[in-house]
Amino acid sequence: MSKQKLRIAIQKAGRLNEDSLKILKDSGISIDNGKDQLKATARNFPLEVLYLRNGDIPQYLRDGVVDIAILGENVLVEKGEDIIQAEKFGFSKCRVSLAVPKSVKYNGIQDLDGKRIATSYPNTLNAFLKKKGIKADLHIINGSVEIAPNIGLADAICDIVSSGSTLFKNNLKEVEVMLKSEAVLAVSPLINAERKAILEDLQFRMKSVLNARTSKYILLNAPNDNLEKIINLLPGMRSPTVLPLYEEGWSSIHTVINEEKFWEVINELKQLGAEGILVAPIEKMVI
Ligand SMILES: Nc1ncnc2c1ncn2[C@@H]1O[C@H](COP(=O)(O)OP(=O)(O)OP(=O)(O)O)[C@@H](O)[C@H]1O
Ligand SMILES: O=P(O)(O)OC[C@H]1O[C@H](OP(=O)(O)OP(=O)(O)O)[C@H](O)[C@@H]1O
Numbered sequence: 001m002s003k004q005k006l007r008i009a010i011q012k013a014g015r016l017n018e019d020s021l022k023i024l025k026d027s028g029i030s031i032d033n034g035k036d037q038l039k040a041t042a043r044n045f046p047l048e049v050l051y052l053r054n055g056d057i058p059q060y061l062r063d064g065v066v067d068i069a070i071l072g073e074n075v076l077v078e079k080g081e082d083i084i085q086a087e088k089f090g091f092s093k094c095r096v097s098l099a100v101p102k103s104v105k106y107n108g109i110q111d112l113d114g115k116r117i118a119t120s121y122p123n124t125l126n127a128f129l130k131k132k133g134i135k136a137d138l139h140i141i142n143g144s145v146e147i148a149p150n151i152g153l154a155d156a157i158c159d160i161v162s163s164g165s166t167l168f169k170n171n172l173k174e175v176e177v178m179l180k181s182e183a184v185l186a187v188s189p190l191i192n193a194e195r196k197a198i199l200e201d202l203q204f205r206m207k208s209v210l211n212a213r214t215s216k217y218i219l220l221n222a223p224n225d226n227l228e229k230i231i232n233l234l235p236g237m238r239s240p241t242v243l244p245l246y247e248e249g250w251s252s253i254h255t256v257i258n259e260e261k262f263w264e265v266i267n268e269l270k271q272l273g274a275e276g277i278l279v280a281p282i283e284k285m286v287i
């Protein structure tokens with residue numbers, strides 16, 4: 001029986017490329033990357049990597065040319081509503097928004113009725129406008145969308161916004177957020193059973209990497225008088241580990257905590273007498 005390989009598409013060059021390779025690497029998969037190679041094979045996992053344009057990936061998934069891909073959710077919404085989204089990766093966060101010139105007074109979406117809107121996201125925009133009962137004249141352009149109002153091509157634009165600096169530089173203001181996006185794992189509707197089994201193994205690895213990225217291992221010393229209160233602030237995976245310190249009346253607490261939660265509770269921990277608080281990264285986390 002031939003041993004099959006799972007085929008993954010990742011962006012050839014651009015904003016998603018580096019983080020996509022990193023998630024594979026952190027999942028224990030090593031890929032021989034020749035320079036300018038469009039296809040590579042993993043050394044220690046049944047995986048073939050194809051380097052493609054982000055915008056072309058939905059079609060490759062639909063045709064079953066690749067089994068899975070890492071791409072922007074915004075591209076999947078625009079071109080691949082029929083394709084399954086299996087994981088969110090938490091990088092390349094951005095939004096698809098409508099923007100108008102700063103000088104224009106904006107009262108609401110009805111202001112765009114009958115107006116010209118430049119965009120690279122016609123399907124997403126059409127669906128949004130339809131839902132709002134607005135009819136507009138769409139100008140589809142592939143790049144430098146933000147320049148359109150300044151050159152008299154459009155009254156508004158619909159494009160990706162992240163820091164907002166491109167809008168700022170072009171004297172535009174964001175008026176509607178249509179979609180929030182991040183890098184996602186997409187799966188071809190044509191994936192076969194053997195490759196699906198490989199995907200399950202890969203997804204298990206990716207999940208343990210993603211869980212670890214948002215969590216920290218913390219150790220601290222706590223006065224026994226406030227032990228219960230401190231433990232209540234620190235839920236842990238099952239429950240925290242508590243060990244006696246050599247000095248009487250004190251314990252050491254070890255636990256895992258979401259990083260955001262850690263910053264929320266740090267002041268309370270200190271007020272309850274916690275000392276010597278150490279925070280360490282976690283490499284993999286299997287829940
Ligand atoms: N300014 C940004 N900040 C954060 N994420 C972004 C930003 N711009 C784009 N993205 C996300 O990264 C993805 C890839 O963007 P990038 O500009 O690298 O590729 P592209 O030119 O849109 O696509 P292609 O690979 O087809 O040439 C986008 O689809 C989007 O999800
Ligand atoms: O809000 P900001 O942080 O300014 O980011 C938004 C800009 O980033 C993207 O362009 P990109 O730099 O990827 O150039 P591209 O059009 O060549 O893909 C996007 O198309 C916006 O123009």
Ligand SMILES: [Mg+2]
Nearest residue numbers: 014015143160
């Ligand atoms: Mg871009």
